[in-house]
Amino acid sequence: MRLPLRLRLPRKIRRPRNRKVAVGLVILVVLVVIAIIGPALVSALLGQTAGRLHAGGPLEPPSGRHWLGTTTAGEDVLAQLVTGTRTSLLVGLTGGAISTTLAVLLGVISGYSTGKAGAALTAFVNVFLVIPGLPLLIIIASYTQGRGGWIMVALIIGLTSWPGGARVKRAQTLSLRNRDFVQAARYAGESRVRIVLLEVAPHLAPLIASTFLFAVVSSIAAEAGLNFIGAGNPNTVSWGTMLFWAQSQGALLSGAWWWFAPPGLCIALIGTAAGLINFGVDELSDPRLRARSPRAHRKAGRATAAIAEAS
Amino acid sequence: MSTTPPATQAAEAAETPEAILQAVGVTKRIPLHGRDRGHVVHALNGVDLTLRRGQILALVGESGSGKSTLARLLALGDVPTSGEVQFAGKPVRRADRRTHFGRVQMVLQDPFSSLNNLHRVRYILSRPLRNFARTSSAELEGRVLELLERVNLTPADDFIDKYPHELSGGQRQRIAIARALAAEPAVLLGDEPVSMLDVSIRLDILNLLAELRRRDGLAMLYITHDIASARYFADEISVMYAGHIVETGPVEQVTQEPKHPYTKLLLAASPDPDRPTAGSSEDLDEEDLAEPPNLLAEPVGCPFAHRCPDATPACSTTAPPTHTFAASHWARCWLYS
Numbered sequence: 001m002r003l004p005l006r007l008r009l010p011r012k013i014r015r016p017r018n019r020k021v022a023v024g025l026v027i028l029v030v031l032v033v034i035a036i037i038g039p040a041l042v043s044a045l046l047g048q049t050a051g052r053l054h055a056g057g058p059l060e061p062p063s064g065r066h067w068l069g070t071t072t073a074g075e076d077v078l079a080q081l082v083t084g085t086r087t088s089l090l091v092g093l094t095g096g097a098i099s100t101t102l103a104v105l106l107g108v109i110s111g112y113s114t115g116k117a118g119a120a121l122t123a124f125v126n127v128f129l130v131i132p133g134l135p136l137l138i139i140i141a142s143y144t145q146g147r148g149g150w151i152m153v154a155l156i157i158g159l160t161s162w163p164g165g166a167r168v169k170r171a172q173t174l175s176l177r178n179r180d181f182v183q184a185a186r187y188a189g190e191s192r193v194r195i196v197l198l199e200v201a202p203h204l205a206p207l208i209a210s211t212f213l214f215a216v217v218s219s220i221a222a223e224a225g226l227n228f229i230g231a232g233n234p235n236t237v238s239w240g241t242m243l244f245w246a247q248s249q250g251a252l253l254s255g256a257w258w259w260f261a262p263p264g265l266c267i268a269l270i271g272t273a274a275g276l277i278n279f280g281v282d283e284l285s286d287p288r289l290r291a292r293s294p295r296a297h298r299k300a301g302r303a304t305a306a307i308a309e310a311s
Numbered sequence: 312m313s314t315t316p317p318a319t320q321a322a323e324a325a326e327t328p329e330a331i332l333q334a335v336g337v338t339k340r341i342p343l344h345g346r347d348r349g350h351v352v353h354a355l356n357g358v359d360l361t362l363r364r365g366q367i368l369a370l371v372g373e374s375g376s377g378k379s380t381l382a383r384l385l386a387l388g389d390v391p392t393s394g395e396v397q398f399a400g401k402p403v404r405r406a407d408r409r410t411h412f413g414r415v416q417m418v419l420q421d422p423f424s425s426l427n428n429l430h431r432v433r434y435i436l437s438r439p440l441r442n443f444a445r446t447s448s449a450e451l452e453g454r455v456l457e458l459l460e461r462v463n464l465t466p467a468d469d470f471i472d473k474y475p476h477e478l479s480g481g482q483r484q485r486i487a488i489a490r491a492l493a494a495e496p497a498v499l500l501g502d503e504p505v506s507m508l509d510v511s512i513r514l515d516i517l518n519l520l521a522e523l524r525r526r527d528g529l530a531m532l533y534i535t536h537d538i539a540s541a542r543y544f545a546d547e548i549s550v551m552y553a554g555h556i557v558e559t560g561p562v563e564q565v566t567q568e569p570k571h572p573y574t575k576l577l578l579a580a581s582p583d584p585d586r587p588t589a590g591s592s593e594d595l596d597e598e599d600l601a602e603p604p605n606l607l608a609e610p611v612g613c614p615f616a617h618r619c620p621d622a623t624p625a626c627s628t629t630a631p632p633t634h635t636f637a638a639s640h641w642a643r644c645w646l647y648s
Contacts, residue, residue: 198430202429
């Protein structure tokens with residue numbers, strides 16, 4: 001049997017109606033664009049690259065030549081920031097994707113399958129749930145000592161951060177599997193795989209989306225954290241290593257705010273963006289929310305108010 | 312659709328059409344978990360039930376009497392602890408449930424939860440068409456439109472691309488019925504198919520089901536609390552109590568001359584202008600009757616003994632015999648032997 005996974009895409013890409021979602025998406029898109037073309041742009045326009053030592057004097061404040069100043073080794077902070085954006089986003093997206101995929105797979109399968117297989121899988125998830133994530137992360141990261149580059153960091157973060165999400169998906173799947181429409185799909189001759197993929201999983205879409213956003217942000221934070229405490233590879237350039245060097249070179253004491261503020265703000269910014277986008281994910285699994293725009297809603301509200309007033 | 316029997320067959324209740332779906336001595340025990348571990352619920356106890364081609368059998372009884380469990384077993388949504396389900400005389404096993412689903416379809420009670428909100432009507436109806444009728448993509452749309460017309464959702468073009476939330480309760484239940492019909496089943500099991508609907512549209516749905524029976528010769532099981540609708544709609548009626556069928560017979564006979572004390576009580580509890588009001592309901596002590604049956608205990612004797620106004624000592628120790636009154640009207644009670 002062929003599996004006609006014809007996903008119905010929206011007829012045209014609409015501008016998100018929710019203003020919070022729109023702002024969040026704009027921030028995210030800007031950061032992604034910076035990550036993609038930023039390093040090339042900075043080197044073309046300003047002639048700066050992240051790794052170039054003594055591009056300027058030590059700890060120069062922002063100027064026309066160095067828009068975000070320089071580090072103690074005279075590296076250009078802006079060039080480091082845009083390169084770091086690329087690394088941090090790659091780690092965040094990869095780590096988040098690995099973690100979310102594992103969480104969805106293990107959560108949905110352990111929630112949907114009854115009997116021994118489901119129980120064994122649940123036990124497995126529970127064991128991972130009680131292993132403290134951060135110490136495990138630090139131990140593995142100190143063991144690899146930055147070998148394998150950003151992909152290794154993403155892998156470690158992804159493989160240690162899924163159990164919480166899996167537990168949530170499992171709980172939701174348990175409640176969904178006994179709904180009437182799932183039973184009806186069984187009577188309609190649907191296969192197990194199809195029921196899980198097309199009847200149960202779409203109802204988890206908002207949960208999956210918010211888990212993913214949260215996983216991306218926490219992967220970025222974990223990467224920054226690992227590098228900050230020196231468990232990463234200090235020779236790579238990321239928001240985390242920038243903070244590590246700024247801290248170890250005493251940027252705070254010497255008042256070199258241009259060194260530590262930009263990477264810190266970037267981490268805060270991506271967290272904000274994810275939080276804002278989260279406001280819109282409910283629409284994913286509820287066609288009712290899609291059908292009506294907030295403007296029409298407000299209009300309808302005014303109309304009912306007018307009717308109430310008139311009567 | 313292709314096997315329309317002569318209309319006379321359905322109309323004449325006198326000649327009994329062939330049995331199509333049967334429960335033979337079906338028993339279902341459900342083990343409990345957690346605090347009540349070790350106990351079992353005796354959901355069904357040796358139940359015999361026969362659905363005949365082109366006939367509607369109503370199944371009535373109070374909540375928790377095992378009506379829905381029986382329907383689920385008949386649909387092979389679950390397996391009986393002992394006894395068997397037979398289709399056209401042959402026992403069906405869990406392994407052939409995909410084939411069974413194609414012949415026996417279920418309409419669930421609540422149309423607000425039985426349709427997945429995320430799928431359009433087109434998708435919902437095309438799935439059984441693909442799974443059972445092996446409909447090709449080219450003719451799919453035509454078949455879906457045909458189904459919509461069969462359940463009187465016209466113009467069908469207006470409904471095919473709707474989401475369930477854009478439909479009313481009655482329309483949703485029609486979609487659920489259309490989905491069941493898509494498999495071209497021989498038997499339709501309705502688990503209280505109208506109880507969640509507004510009173511004003513119940514009759515529409517019942518008439519639709521009656522029409523499908525008349526036109527396509529479907530056998531139907533109609534589970535309900537509403538004896539008046541059973542009388543309007545069904546040919547035969549079976550009364551269930553605590554996992555036992557206590558009385559079965561032609562619907563007019565059972566409702567006009569109930570034999571089993573439980574049936575009498577059940578009828579006394581429902582308003583019916585045709586029934587003589589002189590019942591035994593006044594001299595019943597309501598306190599005694601309020602106690603629900605204990606389904607955890609191993610059934611001994613008559614399940615209704617502790618609530619029965621006519622109970623004798625024998626009732627609570629020995630299972631009552633089956634007493635046949637007319638051709639197909641029987642009750643399980645000590646009163647008649």
